[in-house]
Amino acid sequence: MASVQISNVKKSYGAVEIMHGVDVPIGDGEFVILVGPSGCGKSTLLRMIAGLEVVTSGDISIDGKRVNDLEPKDRDIAMVFQNYALYPQMTVAQNMGFALEIAGRPKAEIKAEVEKAAEILSLTPLLARKPAQLSGGQRQRVAMGRAIVRNPKVFLFDEPLSNLDAKLRVKMRAEIKALHQRLGSTIVYVTHDQIEAMTMADKIVVMNAGRVEQIGTPLELYDRPANLFVATFMGSPAMNILPAKVTADGISIAGVATVPMPAGLSASGEVSYGLRPDHVTIGGQDAVSADVLVVEPTGSETHITATLGGHEIMIVSRDRVDIAPGSKLPVSLASEHAHLFDAVSGRRL
Amino acid sequence: MSLLSQAFRPVGSNRVDPMLVALWLALVVLALVWITPFIFIVFTALKSSDAVMNTSAFALPTEPDFGNFVSAWQRGNFSTTAFNGVIITFIKVPLGLFISAMAAYALAKVPMRFSKVFLALCVFGTMLPFQVMLAPIFKQVNAFGLINTYPGIILPYLAFGVPYQVFILHGFFAAVPKELSEAARIDGASHFTIFRRIFLPVSLPVLSALLILDFVATWNEFAMALVILQDPKMWTLPLGLMNFQSQFQSNYGELNAAIIMTVLPAAIVYLMFQRYFVAGLTTGAVKE
Ligand SMILES: Nc1ncnc2c1ncn2[C@@H]1O[C@H](COP(=O)(O)OP(=O)(O)OP(=O)(O)O)[C@@H](O)[C@H]1O
Numbered sequence: 180m181a182s183v184q185i186s187n188v189k190k191s192y193g194a195v196e197i198m199h200g201v202d203v204p205i206g207d208g209e210f211v212i213l214v215g216p217s218g219c220g221k222s223t224l225l226r227m228i229a230g231l232e233v234v235t236s237g238d239i240s241i242d243g244k245r246v247n248d249l250e251p252k253d254r255d256i257a258m259v260f261q262n263y264a265l266y267p268q269m270t271v272a273q274n275m276g277f278a279l280e281i282a283g284r285p286k287a288e289i290k291a292e293v294e295k296a297a298e299i300l301s302l303t304p305l306l307a308r309k310p311a312q313l314s315g316g317q318r319q320r321v322a323m324g325r326a327i328v329r330n331p332k333v334f335l336f337d338e339p340l341s342n343l344d345a346k347l348r349v350k351m352r353a354e355i356k357a358l359h360q361r362l363g364s365t366i367v368y369v370t371h372d373q374i375e376a377m378t379m380a381d382k383i384v385v386m387n388a389g390r391v392e393q394i395g396t397p398l399e400l401y402d403r404p405a406n407l408f409v410a411t412f413m414g415s416p417a418m419n420i421l422p423a424k425v426t427a428d429g430i431s432i433a434g435v436a437t438v439p440m441p442a443g444l445s446a447s448g449e450v451s452y453g454l455r456p457d458h459v460t461i462g463g464q465d466a467v468s469a470d471v472l473v474v475e476p477t478g479s480e481t482h483i484t485a486t487l488g489g490h491e492i493m494i495v496s497r498d499r500v501d502i503a504p505g506s507k508l509p510v511s512l513a514s515e516h517a518h519l520f521d522a523v524s525g526r527r528l
Numbered sequence: 529m530s531l532l533s534q535a536f537r538p539v540g541s542n543r544v545d546p547m548l549v550a551l552w553l554a555l556v557v558l559a560l561v562w563i564t565p566f567i568f569i570v571f572t573a574l575k576s577s578d579a580v581m582n583t584s585a586f587a588l589p590t591e592p593d594f595g596n597f598v599s600a601w602q603r604g605n606f607s608t609t610a611f612n613g614v615i616i617t618f619i620k621v622p623l624g625l626f627i628s629a630m631a632a633y634a635l636a637k638v639p640m641r642f643s644k645v646f647l648a649l650c651v652f653g654t655m656l657p658f659q660v661m662l663a664p665i666f667k668q669v670n671a672f673g674l675i676n677t678y679p680g681i682i683l684p685y686l687a688f689g690v691p692y693q694v695f696i697l698h699g700f701f702a703a704v705p706k707e708l709s710e711a712a713r714i715d716g717a718s719h720f721t722i723f724r725r726i727f728l729p730v731s732l733p734v735l736s737a738l739l740i741l742d743f744v745a746t747w748n749e750f751a752m753a754l755v756i757l758q759d760p761k762m763w764t765l766p767l768g769l770m771n772f773q774s775q776f777q778s779n780y781g782e783l784n785a786a787i788i789m790t791v792l793p794a795a796i797v798y799l800m801f802q803r804y805f806v807a808g809l810t811t812g813a814v815k816e
């Protein structure tokens with residue numbers, strides 16, 4: 180168990196800087212999830228923590244000790260790769276015990292450690308198999324087992340569940356979460372999956388184009404996104420963002436609706452008005468009429484895409500809405516859950 | 529009949545596939561073309577001189593006679609040439625493969641300056657047929673005073689064999705997912721351990737293919753040996769065989785016995801290692 184400190188880390192490939200000074204504090208035993216669009220540098224950051232990529236500038240410390248120049252094996256970390264990277268010629272048991280074997284630990288001890296980890300992950304019946312004889316989910320678990328056996332200070336996961344089908348992913352999500360609670364270890368976890376991030380993380384780091392946009396608990400990011408990027412990135416379907424202007428009467432949205440200023444907020448001039456799809460209400464006294472484009476019933480909810488004053492908005496209703504594309508729908512944009520962002524900088528107001 | 533007709537049907541179908549029939553025909557014809565001279569050689573080697581003259585070349589040897597092998601062995605000085613062949617081949621082939629595999633691993637997986645240049649040099653090396661280099665090689669080996677020595681022949685063999693093997697193995701190693709060696713590095717393995725414990729087992733099919741090819745080529749190599757090994761005490765089997773042929777041209781029985789003894793080891797090595805040819809040993813390393 181250990182804390183990890185990432186301070187002002189930059190990374191360049193040749194002349195191209197792809198990470199522009201990243202600071203992430205990670206507390207002892209925390210489950211931290213890195214999210215962000217493809218190519219934003221999540222894997223690169225993780226690989227720098229692992230020691231697989233050179234840090235161009237800045238510091239990475241584990242447990243207060245600067246590790247920039249340490250070999251991966253000396254950092255006391257374990258990594259689970261997206262494609263699992265199991266050693267094809269070795270059995271499950273050999274795969275899991277490889278690190279201990281390299282470290283020269285006695286055979287009996289390796290066997291005991293491997294069996295213990297196999298027990299935790301229900302891999303015991305598979306210990307004699309080769310990776311080729313395992314299903315995707317089992318391989319995934321072997322990869323985790325290999326990490327657990329080493330009893331590292333920090334676990335690093337790079338999209339470990341993205342090759343699994345939806346059902347297995349839900350199961351493994353729960354298993355990883357349970358594992359974290361059981362081992363109490365520090366975990367840095369990269370994912371594309373919103374739900375994974377929201378459900379598993381103690382702390383989410385939202386990255387974009389080589390920068391950190393915001394760090395916070397899942398609900399903090401959801402309820403108080405620091406800027407337009409985080410607002411639209413977190414949550415699915417994404418938050419509606421509409422151009423608006425603060426007037427004496429309140430907020431005039433896209434020139435078609437005027438709503439009162441939400442309690443506790445203040446602004447003036449041009450702003451962006453953000454409202455999550457489930458906070459758009461259908462009907463209401465100050466409703467304006469939107470043109471329905473697409474109606475998607477998901478079973479539990481109805482997703483409606485509509486246009487309002489030339490802007491596309493998404494509405495999520497818990498009720499079954501019986502409406503056809505092309506028709507008009509009265510919607511109300513007033514909400515105490517609305518977010519206001521600076522129209523120019525995108526920062527939360 | 530049922531077994532035969534099975535061969536002409538795609539698995540799980542009961543219609544005869546004309547393509548399969550044609551393929552089988554082609555295989556049979558090809559096999560005949562290859563086997564015919566072989567049968568001729570084996571049959572002749574087992575016949576006495578009388579039988580060679582008085583029976584058809586493809587008549588079964590009615591009284592198989594191993595005398596040809598015994599006398600060819602003595603007269604052809606096989607104990608010397610076979611010994612030389614074993615020394616040279618058994619040193620050159622494993623050593624060359626080992627060097628090539630390590631070089632290929634380094635070029636493919638160890639971040640290094642100029643690795644592309646080295647690889648380009650290797651590729652260039654594969655383009656030079658050594659026959660055109662015989663004269664310079666002779667001068668070079670002579671300058672080192674290595675004519676008629678084992679190092680004198682093994683070193684040029686290595687020089688011409690390694691680039692080709694590096695080239696093949698580099699392609700293979702480069703295709704092994706980088707996460708595999710990264711996982712091993714995190715597990716604490718040194719480059720040498722990664723090479724030995726992960727890359728060598730994964731590349732067993734390629735290595736055994738290269739081993740067979742190289743063994744046969746080295747065992748049977750003629751031109752360079754002819755130039756460098758001039759002392760009959762240093763001759764390898766092909767040189768001995770050529771000499772034998774010019775001396776005992778008309779003794780077909782012994783000549784063919786000599787031919788069989790020359791090529792047999794290569795055939796045995798082939799049979800020993802061909803089972804490792806099976807591809808797909810990497811399946812399951814990573815999720816496709
Ligand atoms: N070896 C490399 N040489 C040059 N550029 C690289 C290299 N590796 C990564 N990059 C660049 O660095 C940026 C970050 O890559 P990285 O793999 O960290 O993204 P990511 O956030 O993990 O994306 P994804 O979600 O698709 O996995 C990308 O723009 C990528 O093109």
Ligand SMILES: [Mg+2]
Binds near residue numbers: 221222223
């Ligand atoms: Mg990535």
